[in-house]
Amino acid sequence: DAKTTQPPSMDCAEGRAANLPCNHSTISGNEYVYWYRQIHSQGPQYIIHGLKNNETNEMASLIITEDRKSSTLILPHATLRDTAVYYCIVRPYNTDKLIFGTGTRLQVFP
Amino acid sequence: GAGVSQSPSNKVTEKGKDVELRCDPISGHTALYWYRQSLGQGLEFLIYFQGNSAPDKSGLPSDRFSAERTGGSVSTLTIQRTQQEDSAVYLCASSSPGAGGGELFFGEGSRLTVL
Numbered sequence: 566d567a568k569t570t571q572p573p574s575m576d577c578a579e580g581r582a583a584n585l586p587c588n589h590s591t592i593s594g595n596e597y598v599y600w601y602r603q604i605h606s607q608g609p610q611y612i613i614h615g616l617k618n619n620e621t622n623e624m625a626s627l628i629i630t631e632d633r634k635s636s637t638l639i640l641p642h643a644t645l646r647d648t649a650v651y652y653c654i655v656r657p658y659n660t661d662k663l664i665f666g667t668g669t670r671l672q673v674f675p
Numbered sequence: 676g677a678g679v680s681q682s683p684s685n686k687v688t689e690k691g692k693d694v695e696l697r698c699d700p701i702s703g704h705t706a707l708y709w710y711r712q713s714l715g716q717g718l719e720f721l722i723y724f725q726g727n728s729a730p731d732k733s734g735l736p737s738d739r740f741s742a743e744r745t746g747g748s749v750s751t752l753t754i755q756r757t758q759q760e761d762s763a764v765y766l767c768a769s770s771s772p773g774a775g776g777g778e779l780f781f782g783e784g785s786r787l788t789v790l
Binding site: 601607608609610611614652660661662663664665666667668 | 679706708710716717718720723725731766768770778779780781782783784
């Protein structure tokens with residue numbers, strides 16, 4: 566399975582866009598990129614996923630580079646409630662197993 | 676209920692005792708997963724069920740750990756002869772085949788403390 570690399574921590578001012586990077590340089594053509602987040606003391610929560618194209622939903626946008634070796638999760642207007650650990654995960658299409666790394670701890674400050 | 680339900684939410688046990696942790700997935704979800712999270716650490720995959728069968732048990736840390744699922748619904752994770760290093764939050768998740776896979780819905784976890 567392709568490995569992911571994320572910065573251990575990031576800060577973001579409330580109301581600003583939070584851009585969380587993820588490197589997955591060994592990703593193969595049949596592997597999806599998933600993002601989850603875990604707010605303190607809660608179970609992880611699905612955010613978004615994509616294969617090749619950029620994706621957007623009510624929570625976030627996912628930008629995947631053309632070579633698919635990296636991606637960025639964008640929270641357009643971060644709030645204090647977005648403070649959490651964000652996990653970038655690469656999943657082959659033929660498996661339902663998700664392997665979580667250590668993620669990025671995002672701190673949104675007032 | 677609407678979400679994944681886990682019980683007990685908290686369990687304190689003595690070293691050497693057996694414990695059972697239960698997971699009720701979302702109705703209709705065929706896939707069920709167990710993860711554990713030690714204090715300050717990331718999620719560690721334990722086992723995954725598709726229906727009642729477990730195609731991937733690769734994450735079970737030792738033969739003291741076992742899991743079963745019956746009726747394609749409820750799952751039980753059993754830890755025999757608990758050790759202090761088993762202390763962690765045990766998280767269960769389920770997913771629907773119609774969701775394209777990968778969209779897991781997690782419960783709130785069972786916090787296990789082994790004294």
